[in-house]
Amino acid sequence: MKSPIKLLSTDFDGTLHAEFEDPPVPVRLQELIGQLQRQGAKWIINTGRDLPSLMEGMARARMSVKPDYLALVEREIYVHEGSQYVPLADWNARCDARHAELFVRLRGDVEELRAWIDQRFDATIYGDMWSPFCVITKTLEDMDAVQVFLEDYYQAAPDVAVVRNDVYLRFSHRDFNKGTALARIASLVGARPEETFAAGDHLNDLPMLSREFAGLLAAPANAVPAVKNSVRVQSGFVAEEPFGHGVFSALEHFLGGRGVH
Numbered sequence: 001m002k003s004p005i006k007l008l009s010t011d012f013d014g015t016l017h018a019e020f021e022d023p024p025v026p027v028r029l030q031e032l033i034g035q036l037q038r039q040g041a042k043w044i045i046n047t048g049r050d051l052p053s054l055m056e057g058m059a060r061a062r063m064s065v066k067p068d069y070l071a072l073v074e075r076e077i078y079v080h081e082g083s084q085y086v087p088l089a090d091w092n093a094r095c096d097a098r099h100a101e102l103f104v105r106l107r108g109d110v111e112e113l114r115a116w117i118d119q120r121f122d123a124t125i126y127g128d129m130w131s132p133f134c135v136i137t138k139t140l141e142d143m144d145a146v147q148v149f150l151e152d153y154y155q156a157a158p159d160v161a162v163v164r165n166d167v168y169l170r171f172s173h174r175d176f177n178k179g180t181a182l183a184r185i186a187s188l189v190g191a192r193p194e195e196t197f198a199a200g201d202h203l204n205d206l207p208m209l210s211r212e213f214a215g216l217l218a219a220p221a222n223a224v225p226a227v228k229n230s231v232r233v234q235s236g237f238v239a240e241e242p243f244g245h246g247v248f249s250a251l252e253h254f255l256g257g258r259g260v261h
Contacts, residue, residue: 002039003040004195004216005036006189007044007186007189007197008036008042008197008251009208011047011199011202015199015220017057023062026248028248029244029248034064037065037068043067043069046205049072051072051085066080071182074176074178075095075180076181088184091181098159098175099176106133106171109153113153114133117135122137122138123142123146124136135168135170136169139167143167143168147162158174161173161174177208182196193212197218198213199220200227201220202224205227209236216254218238218254220242220243220247220250221240
């Protein structure tokens with residue numbers, strides 16, 4: 001029987017991959033993804049990592065399957081061609097231009113934002129090629145407060161997105177995130193939301209964990225409460241197992257036993 005899943009979008013760290021497990025990506029999950037690919041499904045790793053970091057993580061994990069697409073730093077898209085991943089030129093050019101415009105404006109706020117955080121928290125603040133303002137706090141509670149402050153600060157700036165994962169935060173353009181990247185890839189492969197599976201564990205995954213983009217939503221047991229709640233209220237699947245084991249259970253759930261053997 002034909003699989004109901006035409007497109008899979010999985011976060012990497014904490015969802016597909018667990019650094020301290022051996023192997024970091026469960027063999028049975030790799031085998032199932034490979035089988036779905038052979039049946040015609042396409043697979044995206046949709047991550048906050050950049051390309052070199054993800055390539056290293058995949059190599060260290062000794063993965064037997066390769067994603068068809070990558071959505072990197074929550075916004076850039078790469079396509080698997082031959083032995084390499086090449087940029088999706090039109091999307092990435094538009095993404096770069098919009099972020100360049102945004103970051104020119106945001107750089108004027110950096111000193112004020114830095115001063116507010118420095119006065120209240122022991123945090124690391126820096127800029128990199130992905131954002132002019134990045135923050136790492138010592139505790140989740142500190143990052144909760146920083147996130148609320150920054151979201152309030154930019155409430156009247158509809159193109160500013162505050163992207164958070166655990167105690168790390170950076171800025172991005174609201175039109176480019178894991179959800180809109182998933183939508184662009186879905187348009188390339190001709191996958192409807194009801195044919196699309198998405199799994200994630202943290203706050204930066206929420207944009208793709210939406211029935212606007214994926215009808216088959218999943219979270220592993222280790223997902224943060226906000227992600228589990230979002231998946232549940234959209235009739236998704238919250239696994240009892242963590243990491244890739246939970247993703248495997250979610251895929252089995254939505255496949256209903258089809259394409260597993």
